[in-house]
Amino acid sequence: MLYAIICHDKKDGAPIRAENRPLHLEYLKGFAGQAHAVGPMLGDDEASMVGSLLIMNFDSKADAESFAAGDPYAKAGLFESVVVTAWKQVLPAL
16 A cells, blocks of 8 residues: 655754755665655755655555654654655556
């Protein structure tokens, strides 16, 4: 099942994001086979990173939540909020 993991950074979280980005990217490599679409959400300036959107394949919501909690960004306290929800792709058709 695909899950959308929507993470909004805390205000002024850019230093936390920058410091933990290498660990975050290394963590994601361990789940590369489960990644459907992954990347940062951008601010109104279309350049600054203000959060993360990950669409990942997991067996259960509990597995998706465990993945989200294990992200180095989450462990470093970057996120103001994290929402995990089941997601169904409609287009393009799989």
